[in-house]
Amino acid sequence: MNEALLRELVPAVIGVLVRRGADFASAEDAVQEALIRALETWPDDPPRDPKAWLVAVAWRKFLDAARAESSRRGREVAVDAEPVPGPVPVTDDTLRLYFLCAHPTLPPASAVALTLRAVGGLTTRQIAAAYLVPEATMAQRISRAKRKLAGLPLDRPGDLATVLRVLYLVFNEGYGGAVDLAAEAIRLTRQLVALTDEPEVAGLLALMLLHHARRASRTGPGGRLVPLAEQDRSRWDTAVIAEGVTILQRALARDRLGEYQAQAAIAALHADAYSAAETDWVQIVEWYDELLRLTASPVVRLNRAVAVGEADGPQAGLAALAEVDPGLPRYTAAAAYLHERAGDLSVAAALYAEAARVAPSVPERDHLTREAARVRQLLRP
CATH class of the missing domain: 1.10.150 (DNA polymerase; domain 1)
Structure with missing residues (x-):
């Protein structure tokens, strides 16, 4: 069947x-x-x-x-x-269901669950397993979401930005279990591309594909995190990269730039480089400037600082980082990396250790702990 x-x-x-x-x-x-x-x-x-x-x-x-x-x-x-x-x-009515399930009145977690069930066709058990929560908990979440939507007409205008944000949340949940959420997000976004004529929808699909193409190289034995610069690029899926780049080029040709198109352009520049050393960091900084213009996001400003450090040197990167809120997640990890590039090894080692203590995930914590140990080793006579 x-x-x-x-x-x-x-x-x-x-x-x-x-x-x-x-x-x-x-x-x-x-x-x-x-x-x-x-x-x-x-x-x-x-x-x-x-x-x-x-x-x-x-x-x-x-x-x-x-x-x-x-x-x-x-x-x-x-x-x-x-x-x-x-x-x-x-x-x-699929497009209208997308809008209804991603209604602005719903919290993100509920919108994601309802989209996966009503549009994606997954069962409550499958969604619960994918999010590692009890089935009863997910059932309650979906029931609350449906009660909140009671009385809303199916033809109420929807917010495309909310729909795209929900799909990107699904994608970023990652992989594993009986349901591959990243693959499911790509499937649903392909469906949405066929239903709309918005370049930002195509931009999101391109972004997903370009990230998905690197999936096999992102982790090592035991789930060990492998940073982009250290990934085995021969394991990247070139066919998926080519599809993502083609979709992105068509979207950009519409001359209606949005944040997902800009993010996809950055991902495409990474995918285009045969090695980390050949990455076109100058263009990447320019795309981050476009992203800042579109979103004014503190996370974008943080990522831009790292890109500036690659394009113009670590001191320039640290100067750009000084304009970012130090309380931002991964700020300390970025500072550690830039200080190491600048030759401040003792500062870098301390910052890596501090970043490990506040890391948002176990693989990231373990990676930063290894980085701290590696830099401390360099400090020994």
Whole structure:
């Protein structure tokens, strides 16, 4: 059975139910029950029209649930009818579901979970496993999100920036488990590219692909973090890089620059270099300047300082770093690196050790601890 097809059909089937009068939460629940039924019956008895089958089963599930709630008899009158048999309308509500699931009123974690379930077609169990939380916890998170969306019409204008931010959050959760969240984010973003004509959507897809292409080289034995400069570039996926660059070039040609396009341009410059020493840091600094103009992000300012240190020397990098908030995550790690490049080894060793103590992840902490030990070794007679 083609589970990928099932997941792709989910948003369209939810859209059909909502169009017939179901509220979003009830429609999503009914479709999930239809998916479970499909997994049970399709291997032995596959339908000729999978979408029509899912719509019919989900609609019956919805009606059964509506009839079971005696306090909502009035609503039953409006929807208690089987639709006329025949082909399912081809109208695609997927884009509207993206906007609804990434509604600005939802906290990011809830928006991510709801997007993965309603648009991505994942089960609550799969999402919980991917985020390493109990299934009951994820179920509550999704239920709260759906309650918050109750009463919002499907055709309410959405915020594309919020949708893209949610997809990027999914991508950055990384890899592993039964569900590869990075691959899932790429799949959903490809779908969104096909539904929109916005260059920033293509820019996000290009950014994901360019980062995804380096996946195999990012970690060593035991999950050890491998910095970009030390990665084995022969392990980078050149076909994925080429696709990302092509998508980015088409987006940039539209002359409507956005932050994801700028980030993708930086990633493309890294991917284009045969070695770390051949990286075009001058162009990278210029793209960081564009990013700062677009976002004024403190994180971008921090990354720009490191790039300046590569392009114009460590002292220039430290001068740029002096304009960044020292309380920013990874500030100390950046300062350690630039001080090491400047030859201030004792300062660098102390900063690496300090950065390790406040590292946001275990692999990063272990990497910074090794860096501190390495620099201390250089200080010995």
